[in-house]
Amino acid sequence: MNSNKPTAYNNRLGVKGWVYAGRYTFERYLYLGHRLSGLGLIAYMVLHIVETANRMRGEEAWAALMTLFASPLFRVIEYLLFAAAVFHAMNGVRLLLTELGFFLGKPREPVYPYSSSIKRHRPLTYIIMALAGLIIILGGSSLFFP
Amino acid sequence: MSDKTNTPREITFRVRRFDPDTDSAPHWSEYRQHVHDGMTVLEALHQLKAEQEPTLSWRSSCRMGVCGSCGMFINELPQLACQTQVLHLGTDVVSIAPLPNYDNVKDLVPDLAPLIEKHAAIKPYIIYTDQIEIDSPTGEFLQTPEEREAFSQFTHCIKCGLCLAACPTVATDPLFLGPQALAQAYRYTADNRDCGMKERIEAIDIFHGPYQCHFAGACSQACPKGVDPAFGIQLLKRALVLDSIGFGKKKSLLAKVMPLADVVKAIEEFAPPPRTV
Numbered sequence: 001m002n003s004n005k006p007t008a009y010n011n012r013l014g015v016k017g018w019v020y021a022g023r024y025t026f027e028r029y030l031y032l033g034h035r036l037s038g039l040g041l042i043a044y045m046v047l048h049i050v051e052t053a054n055r056m057r058g059e060e061a062w063a064a065l066m067t068l069f070a071s072p073l074f075r076v077i078e079y080l081l082f083a084a085a086v087f088h089a090m091n092g093v094r095l096l097l098t099e100l101g102f103f104l105g106k107p108r109e110p111v112y113p114y115s116s117s118i119k120r121h122r123p124l125t126y127i128i129m130a131l132a133g134l135i136i137i138l139g140g141s142s143l144f145f146p
Numbered sequence: 147m148s149d150k151t152n153t154p155r156e157i158t159f160r161v162r163r164f165d166p167d168t169d170s171a172p173h174w175s176e177y178r179q180h181v182h183d184g185m186t187v188l189e190a191l192h193q194l195k196a197e198q199e200p201t202l203s204w205r206s207s208c209r210m211g212v213c214g215s216c217g218m219f220i221n222e223l224p225q226l227a228c229q230t231q232v233l234h235l236g237t238d239v240v241s242i243a244p245l246p247n248y249d250n251v252k253d254l255v256p257d258l259a260p261l262i263e264k265h266a267a268i269k270p271y272i273i274y275t276d277q278i279e280i281d282s283p284t285g286e287f288l289q290t291p292e293e294r295e296a297f298s299q300f301t302h303c304i305k306c307g308l309c310l311a312a313c314p315t316v317a318t319d320p321l322f323l324g325p326q327a328l329a330q331a332y333r334y335t336a337d338n339r340d341c342g343m344k345e346r347i348e349a350i351d352i353f354h355g356p357y358q359c360h361f362a363g364a365c366s367q368a369c370p371k372g373v374d375p376a377f378g379i380q381l382l383k384r385a386l387v388l389d390s391i392g393f394g395k396k397k398s399l400l401a402k403v404m405p406l407a408d409v410v411k412a413i414e415e416f417a418p419p420p421r422t423v
Contacts, residue, residue: 110373116381
């Protein structure tokens with residue numbers, strides 16, 4: 001056998017493993033949304049620092065930038081940012097509750113058909129996501145139809 | 147919908163093949179085969195090997211969901227081949243691949259070494275600090291049914307590794323301890339006979355530890371034994387938080403030991419009433 005040849009194939013899914021939620025449950029999609037919105041918020045934070053640094057280039061540069069941000073395209077981007085922040089915050093509250101063991105039930109003997117903590121936790125998940133949806137809709141209405 | 151009749155149905159099996167001696171990357175091969183109601187994926191593979199593809203490799207043993215050897219990626223979900231009925235999958239094409247997130251040794255055989263290494267890293271045993279008691283025991287440990295129930299669910303793990311194949315965090319972070327090891331860490335931490343919280347924290351409270359879990363629940367969905375590892379991880383996080391702020395479960399430094407004389411007394415006390423006939 002050729003000694004340079006790998007003996008096993010690297011079967012790690014990598015980024016595809018967390019981006020593609022496939023046939024997994026609703027919470028798997030929330031995991032994806034939480035990570036994507038988190039990355040989006042970090043990217044915004046960097047852009048925000050760059051944007052505010054423009055003030056150092058004088059009043060005119062700043063005014064031009066503000067005019068650009070008032071355009072409909074940036075309005076939509078601003079709204080997406082707001083939606084990401086709301087989703088991330090609300091899902092974060094849900095994760096905080098689970099990490100402290102709330103709304104998960106108690107450990108029990110696994111008897112088929114199995115009852116998982118994910119299912120026991122789902123009513124709260126739906127309530128929190130419905131609240132997030134409501135805040136996102138209300139925010140959108142006040143942003144686009146003041 | 148599954149076919150409830152006993153008439154065999156023709157199913158196409160897409161099997162991912164890989165031979166390290168001849169292939170540089172895996173490829174898919176298709177086989178058509180008649181499947182009858184109740185036939186598991188493992189049985190179908192045996193039939194396939196006997197009739198069509200004698201070089202096909204996989205790992206299996208008990209055929210009854212106990213040994214955890216035959217974990218495979220069946221129709222894009224990690225499942226035990228011996229517990230998955232082909233017709234219950236409800237598709238005319240069944241794809242079978244080795245478990246993702248592990249190195250692929252050959253065909254459907256994953257290298258489960260990382261699973262075992264991570265399991266060993268969290269000190270999966272009861273840590274008892276009184277060496278004198280270990281060397282010359284004076285009695286038995288006490289454990290109420292309630293104390294047992296606190297961790298009993300997590301003792302059912304068969305180390306099949308499906309949870310690590312399902313976990314989205316393991317997909318990008320190979321060093322993440324993963325659902326199996328972390329749920330087992332909780333299993334021993336929650337055991338009232340264990341005094342090793344401090345020792346175990348060094349192994350689990352790390353960057354690649356429980357806080358990388360964002361409760362995606364894929365591990366609990368994949369677990370074939372109802373262990374619910376995602377639940378174990380959340381309870382472990384709570385135990386770590388409570389411990390760090392000084393509200394941890396107050397275990398005596400030494401788990402309670404019931405002297406042998408008291409054990410005999412207790413047995414006499416709870417003995418059944420004398421026979422009347």
